Amino acid sequence: MTLPAPLSYPPPESLDPGSPWHARPARIDRVRDESADVRTMVLVFEQARDRRDYRFLPGQFNMLLLPGIGEAAISIASDPEHCSAVAHTVRAVGSVTHALARLEVGDQLFVRGPFGRPWPLEELRERDLIIAAGGVGLASVQAAICHCMTHRGDYGRIAVLHGAKTPADLLCRSDYGRWRDHGIDLHLIVDHAAPGWQGPVGFVPQLLDRLEIVPSETSLICCGPEPMMEAVARRSIAAGIDPDQIFVSIERLMACASGLCGLCQLGPFFICKDGPVLSYDRIGPWLAVPHL
Amino acid sequence: MPDSSSIPGDWRWLDADGLQILIDLLRGRGFRVVGPRIADGAIVIGDIDSAAQLPTGWLDDQDGGSYRLRQDKAAGTFDHVVGPHSLKNFLFPARETLQHWTRDDRGWHDTTPAEPPRPLAVIGVRGCDLAALAIQDRVFLGGDHVDPAYKARRERLFLLAVNCRRAAATCFCHSMGCGPAAGPGFDLALTETDGRFAVETGSEAGAALLAELAARGSPVTPAEILDEAAIEQVRDIPRRLGREMHARRAEPGRPVPRSLDTDGIRDLLFSNLEHPRWQQVADRCLSCANCTLVCPTCFCSSVSDVADLSGDHASRERQWASCFTLEHSQMHGGNARPTVASRYRQWLTHKLAGWIDQFGSSGCTGCGRCITWCPVGIDLTAEVAAIREAPTP
Ligand SMILES: Cc1cc2nc3c(=O)[nH]c(=O)nc-3n(C[C@H](O)[C@H](O)[C@H](O)COP(=O)(O)OP(=O)(O)OC[C@H]3O[C@@H](n4cnc5c(N)ncnc54)[C@H](O)[C@@H]3O)c2cc1C
Numbered sequence A: 001m002t003l004p005a006p007l008s009y010p011p012p013e014s015l016d017p018g019s020p021w022h023a024r025p026a027r028i029d030r031v032r033d034e035s036a037d038v039r040t041m042v043l044v045f046e047q048a049r050d051r052r053d054y055r056f057l058p059g060q061f062n063m064l065l066l067p068g069i070g071e072a073a074i075s076i077a078s079d080p081e082h083c084s085a086v087a088h089t090v091r092a093v094g095s096v097t098h099a100l101a102r103l104e105v106g107d108q109l110f111v112r113g114p115f116g117r118p119w120p121l122e123e124l125r126e127r128d129l130i131i132a133a134g135g136v137g138l139a140s141v142q143a144a145i146c147h148c149m150t151h152r153g154d155y156g157r158i159a160v161l162h163g164a165k166t167p168a169d170l171l172c173r174s175d176y177g178r179w180r181d182h183g184i185d186l187h188l189i190v191d192h193a194a195p196g197w198q199g200p201v202g203f204v205p206q207l208l209d210r211l212e213i214v215p216s217e218t219s220l221i222c223c224g225p226e227p228m229m230e231a232v233a234r235r236s237i238a239a240g241i242d243p244d245q246i247f248v249s250i251e252r253l254m255a256c257a258s259g260l261c262g263l264c265q266l267g268p269f270f271i272c273k274d275g276p277v278l279s280y281d282r283i284g285p286w287l288a289v290p291h292l
Numbered sequence B: 001m002p003d004s005s006s007i008p009g010d011w012r013w014l015d016a017d018g019l020q021i022l023i024d025l026l027r028g029r030g031f032r033v034v035g036p037r038i039a040d041g042a043i044v045i046g047d048i049d050s051a052a053q054l055p056t057g058w059l060d061d062q063d064g065g066s067y068r069l070r071q072d073k074a075a076g077t078f079d080h081v082v083g084p085h086s087l088k089n090f091l092f093p094a095r096e097t098l099q100h101w102t103r104d105d106r107g108w109h110d111t112t113p114a115e116p117p118r119p120l121a122v123i124g125v126r127g128c129d130l131a132a133l134a135i136q137d138r139v140f141l142g143g144d145h146v147d148p149a150y151k152a153r154r155e156r157l158f159l160l161a162v163n164c165r166r167a168a169a170t171c172f173c174h175s176m177g178c179g180p181a182a183g184p185g186f187d188l189a190l191t192e193t194d195g196r197f198a199v200e201t202g203s204e205a206g207a208a209l210l211a212e213l214a215a216r217g218s219p220v221t222p223a224e225i226l227d228e229a230a231i232e233q234v235r236d237i238p239r240r241l242g243r244e245m246h247a248r249r250a251e252p253g254r255p256v257p258r259s260l261d262t263d264g265i266r267d268l269l270f271s272n273l274e275h276p277r278w279q280q281v282a283d284r285c286l287s288c289a290n291c292t293l294v295c296p297t298c299f300c301s302s303v304s305d306v307a308d309l310s311g312d313h314a315s316r317e318r319q320w321a322s323c324f325t326l327e328h329s330q331m332h333g334g335n336a337r338p339t340v341a342s343r344y345r346q347w348l349t350h351k352l353a354g355w356i357d358q359f360g361s362s363g364c365t366g367c368g369r370c371i372t373w374c375p376v377g378i379d380l381t382a383e384v385a386a387i388r389e390a391p392t393p
C-alpha cells in the first residue's frame, strides 16, 4: 500500500451500483393472488436508470429487501425480455416472506440482484425439454417457460410438470391456456384431490411416466423441495437421461447472495454463485450425503 | 550520516527506542496503532501508543484447551505467539453496520454515512496471520463481488510483521506453508535478536516510513543497514525454527509443535464424509463456535435488519456467523445440518477441503487458535490423522 494522503470522502459504499449491497428502489405495480399463501407481484424500478439497465436470465434470483424487516432470496418469475417490470412469486413461510406477500400496489421495496447462475437454455436449443416444478418451485422455472414461448421454434417438444398439495395450491393457473397455445404439454398432479379434480393424485416424479421420452434428445430442468428434485432426477436417469442433462435449482439460507457470507454452502459449492442452478452430475453426489 | 533512501528489500537495524519512533511516526500520520498487549490473562491485539505496552518478557504456554501466560526474563518482546485476536477482528469486525436507512414521505433512502475508516497499523503480525489475511483477501476481494467495507479497511492497512523465533505446541504453520517466517505481504518485518530488531522492508509504504525514521537519525536510532552476512544470519532465525518444526523437535524446555499431513487432504476428507469419527468428535464437541470465532480465516456472517421504535430509521447489521450454530443452516422446511456431527464436519471439510475448490488454497494457516480456545481441546490435526489412519473403505 501507499500511505494514505489526506482523507477524501467518497459517496456511501452502499450507493455504489457496483457494490453487492446496493439495493434498487422499486414499487409494486400489480399483484395476483395464486393461492392462500402465495402471491405474485410485479414490480417496477423507481429510477429510470434501473428500468433501462436491469437485465436478468431465467433461473436467476433477486434479494428482496424491506428495510427494518429483512431480506429474502426470491426467483425472478417473469419474461427476461421485459426487464423493466419484474415479477416475483412469493410463498409466505416466515417473517420476511409474510411481509412481502402482504405488499400492495404502490408499496416500496428494494431489490439487490440479479444473482446466480441461470438455466443453461442457450445450450439446450434443439432439445426436448421437461420442466418439472413442485410447489413454489414453479417460480424459478416461470422465466424459462416465458423464454421458451418466445423462442418456441428453437426447442423440440416441451413438457411442463407441476405438482402442488391440493388443486387450490397449483400456481399460475391463469397462464396454463397460454402455455398450451404455445405447444407446451402441461401435466398437473396434486398430493390430495378436491371435489372436481379430474387429474392424477400423487407426486411430480410419477408424471414422468406419462411422457414419451427420447433420452438422448431430452434435457430436464427441475425446481422444488429437495426430496422431490432427487426423486425426479433418479427417475429421469432410470429413463436414460444423462445426469449432465438434468438441472436442478437448490435452495439454501442466504445473507449476501454474492459469495461473501458463507451461509449457502453445500459441499464445495456456494449455492448463491455456483448455483442455484447446477447440473445433477455435479451436485447429485453431494445431495446424496445426509446433512451436508 | 544515515542513508535515507530505503527501498523494498532493504534491511536495517533498529533498537528498542527505534520501535517507539516507528509507533510515533505512524500515529503522526493518522494511523490507529494496535499490537500485542496483555489483557484478561491473554495477549490480545489492542491499542498501542508506547512500545512499553508490548508484552516484553512474557511467554504463552498453549495446548489443547489451555492458555497460560508466564514471565520469563530471557523472553524478548515478540517471543509469545498468536492469541485469540487476529487481523480479522479489525478488517472484518464481529459486528458492523452495512447500511443506514431513513424513511420520509417519499419512502426509504439509503443514508449510510460516507466516512472512510481510519487507517490502521498493526504491530507483531505473524507469518500465519499474513497468510490468513491473504486468504480473507481472496474471499472478500478476489471474487466477482467485492465487499466494499472490507476493501476500504484493507486499503488503509499498514503491517509491521514479526518473524517467529519460538512456536507454541499448537502451532503447525510449517505444515500449511504459512510460517514461521513472515511474508509476503508486510510493509515492514521485524526479527528480534540480541535486544534489537532487524527490519526488512516489504513495500513502498514501509520504505517511506523507514526513510523518515532514518532521516530523524542518530543518536537514538542509527537505522544502519545490514550487510549480506548479517541478513543471512537474521533470515536463519525463523528458518531454524521451521526446520525444527518439520523435524518435530524443539529446543530443551520448549514444546514440540503439532503438524498436519496435508498430502491429498481434499480427497481424503471428501471421500470420508460418512466416517464414524465425525460422531466421535461430536460426542465431545460443545458446538460453542469458539473455534470459528478465533479462526483468522472463518468468514461466515449473517445480516439482521433492525428498525428503531419510530419505524423511520433502519439499519442492516452484519455479524459473524458460525457453522456450529443451528441458525447457520436454518431453512424453511427444516435445518440442513441438524446434528453436531454434521456441523463439525462442515467446519473441518470446508476449512481443509472445500476451500481448495473455492479459493485455490487451504482455509487453514496452522495458527492453532482453534485448538487452544476449544474448551474441550478438540484438535483438528488429531481428527484428520484419525481419519487418515482408518479411512472408510
Ligand atoms: C435461490 C433461491 C430462490 C428462491 N426463490 C423463491 C421464490 O421464488 N419464492 C419463494 O416464495 N421463495 C423462494 N425462496 C425461498 C425463500 O428465500 C425463503 O422462503 C425465505 O428466505 C424465508 O424467509 P422468511 O424470513 O420469510 O422466513 P424465516 O422467518 O427466515 O423462516 C424460515 C422458516 O423458519 C420457520 N419459522 C420462522 N419463524 C418461525 C416461528 N416463529 N415459529 C416456527 N417456525 C418459524 C418457518 O417455517 C419458515 O419456513 C428461494 C430461495 C432461494 C435460495
Ligand code: SF4
Pocket (backbone or CB within 6 Å): B291, B294, B295, B296, B297, B298, B351, B363, B364, B365, B366, B367, B368, B369, B370, B371, B380
Ligand atoms: S482452522 Fe484452526 S489452525 Fe487453522 S487457521 Fe483456523 S484457527 Fe488457525
Ligand code: SF4
Pocket (backbone or CB within 6 Å): B081, B082, B126, B127, B128, B129, B164, B166, B167, B168, B171, B172, B173, B174, B178, B179, B180, B181, B366, B367, B368
Ligand atoms: S503458527 Fe507459526 S507463524 Fe503463527 S505464531 Fe505459531 S510459529 Fe509463528
Ligand code: FES
Pocket (backbone or CB within 6 Å): A253, A254, A255, A256, A257, A258, A259, A260, A261, A262, A263, A264, A265, A270, A271, A272, A273
Ligand atoms: S449467500 Fe452468502 S455466500 Fe452464498
